[in-house]
Amino acid sequence: MASLRNSFIIAASTIMLAACQTVWQPSSAPSSDTGVERLYVLDCGEGVAGDISRWSPGVNIGKPMDFVDSCYLIKHREAWLLWDTGVADAIATMPDGQRPADPRATHWRRPKTLAAQLEQLGLKPSEIKYVALSHSHPDHSGNLAMFQQSMLLVQKSEYDWPVATGPRFPPGLLVTQIEGDRDVFGDGSVTLLATPGHTPGHQSLLVKLRKTGAVLLSGDVVHFKENWDNRRVPDINFNKEQTTASMQRLADIMTKEKAQLWINHDKAQREGQRLSPNFYE
Numbered sequence: 516m517a518s519l520r521n522s523f524i525i526a527a528s529t530i531m532l533a534a535c536q537t538v539w540q541p542s543s544a545p546s547s548d549t550g551v552e553r554l555y556v557l558d559c560g561e562g563v564a565g566d567i568s569r570w571s572p573g574v575n576i577g578k579p580m581d582f583v584d585s586c587y588l589i590k591h592r593e594a595w596l597l598w599d600t601g602v603a604d605a606i607a608t609m610p611d612g613q614r615p616a617d618p619r620a621t622h623w624r625r626p627k628t629l630a631a632q633l634e635q636l637g638l639k640p641s642e643i644k645y646v647a648l649s650h651s652h653p654d655h656s657g658n659l660a661m662f663q664q665s666m667l668l669v670q671k672s673e674y675d676w677p678v679a680t681g682p683r684f685p686p687g688l689l690v691t692q693i694e695g696d697r698d699v700f701g702d703g704s705v706t707l708l709a710t711p712g713h714t715p716g717h718q719s720l721l722v723k724l725r726k727t728g729a730v731l732l733s734g735d736v737v738h739f740k741e742n743w744d745n746r747r748v749p750d751i752n753f754n755k756e757q758t759t760a761s762m763q764r765l766a767d768i769m770t771k772e773k774a775q776l777w778i779n780h781d782k783a784q785r786e787g788q789r790l791s792p793n794f795y796e
């Protein structure tokens with residue numbers, strides 16, 4: 516009886532694991548020769564989107580949805596790299612968070628600051644050599660001013676993108692403007708991928724980990740899994756055709772690299788992930 520029950524549990528958990536893997540982990544291949552030692556997932560904001568049809572035109576009209584905002588800290592054997600900086604740490608001091616001007620957009624809260632999460636790991640912002648940005652929207656670039664001694668890696672077309680409301684980037688930053696893809700450490704372990712569409716110079720990041728295998732950090736090529744599955748393009752995006760092409764590019768890279776797709780704002784996915792100070796290797 517006990518062994519029957521055990522085999523049921525094993526069978527059930529195998530099915531569950533298989534289901535998880537088809538959704539998020541298409542048989543990721545570990546990479547033994549990578550220079551990446553650790554990848555931390557940081558909580559860079561939590562929010563409620565007022566109306567998710569803003570991201571999926573004509574679908575789920577009026578339906579709110581919880582969002583998360585993620586940053587990812589990478590320890591390469593040569594240097595630290597931070598991917599995105601989240602919503603501004605100042606939001607942590609606002610008792611009711613930051614309400615958006617457009618009620619359909621996201622009402623952000625900051626339960627933990629980026630500064631506190633770096634400090635918990637014993638890191639000062641000045642020790643982060645590279646800050647790479649998926650794009651310049653405030654929920655990704657909110658803490659750039661903290662990194663005056665880091666090198667900002669941003670697409671030239673994002674850096675040059677004019678904005679009506681004032682400077683898109685804080686003054687005084689060290690900036691490398693990138694055109695196209697870039698192998699950051701020259702060993703193929705951390706690669707910036709040009710994925711325009713959400714904004715003119717949007718980029719994604721491919722990270723190869725020793726045990727976890729390849730992980731593709733989406734940026735905002737897609738905001739949550741339902742939109743990925745249905746290839747839906749938000750009407751707020753800069754260019755619809757480019758977005759669709761960038762989604763296809765990520766899908767092709769997932770197949771080629773056997774990579775998992777980690778969607779920055781997808782709450783359900785992040786709830787299944789280990790958050791800093793835990794890490795992936």
Ligand SMILES: [Zn+2]
Pocket residue numbers: 652654655735780
């Ligand atoms: Zn975003």
